[in-house]
Ligand SMILES: Nc1ncnc2c1ncn2[C@@H]1O[C@H](COP(=O)(O)OP(=O)(O)OP(=O)(O)O)[C@@H](O)[C@H]1O
């Protein structure tokens with residue numbers, strides 16, 4: 739999604755949650771600085787070669803994730819590094835979904851995170867090869883400072899205007915940003931598990947975020963080349 743298309747949606751989000759655009763922009767600059775001069779981080783080309791033409795499984799952190807994952811694991815193999823396009827699913831974990839995935843023996847290919855999932859698990863997955871798409875915003879500056887130096891293969895995102903090396907593929911919550919990312923890089927098919935927008939066991943703020951996730955996932959999946967398969 740082009741930033742001009744995203745910006746009106748972002749304005750609505752800023753208004754509804756009372757977030758500060760200036761603070762989001764400052765966080766994006768900070769993340770850019772934290773990554774500058776490092777070796778071994780993730781390029782757009784790396785993500786493209788992982789995702790383009792592949793079947794992608796985007797995992798949200800809803801309460802059904804472990805069960806739905808069990809059903810998928812019975813179907814066949816997950817992707818292995820260097821797998822051909824017919825081999826298995828590329829797994830993208832939205833932040834906290836990393837924990838149930840690791841518990842089931844699945845190391846995500848990509849983690850999309852604003853660094854408020856279970857961070858020791860995200861660090862462990864990174865050490866085991868997961869690429870980490872780290873989102874900077876005005877409320878995660880302390881986590882960026884503490885954890886970005888501990889992560890490998892990082893790509894930076896922002897919900898504000900993109901900067902050189904800090905991308906905006908569209909989206910707000912980790913789950914919907916993961917779907918926008920999969921669309922941006924040309925996934926052949928996107929399946930969702932662990933998305934329960936009507937989960938009653940959430941705080942009022944999370945409920946509002948899940949309403950945004952519902953709207954944005956629907957937007958990201960519009961006009962998918964092949965129809966989305968949601969396990970729910
Ligand atoms: N019932 C659910 N509970 C939590 N996450 C859900 C649920 N259904 C879908 N998701 C998606 O899973 C993603 C990852 O979940 P996680 O609990 O790590 O959220 P988060 O975005 O880090 O939380 P927050 O919005 O508080 O920062 C969410 O961003 C959301 O898009």
Ligand SMILES: Nc1nc2c(c(=O)[nH]1)N=C(CO)CN2
Pocket residue numbers: 757758762852875876877897910911912947
């Ligand atoms: N400024 C700000 N931006 C966000 C926040 C947040 O709490 N503050 N949470 C997000 C994921 O839920 C995504 N973006």
Ligand SMILES: [Mg+2]
Pocket residue numbers: 833834851852853854855912
């Ligand atoms: Mg998060």
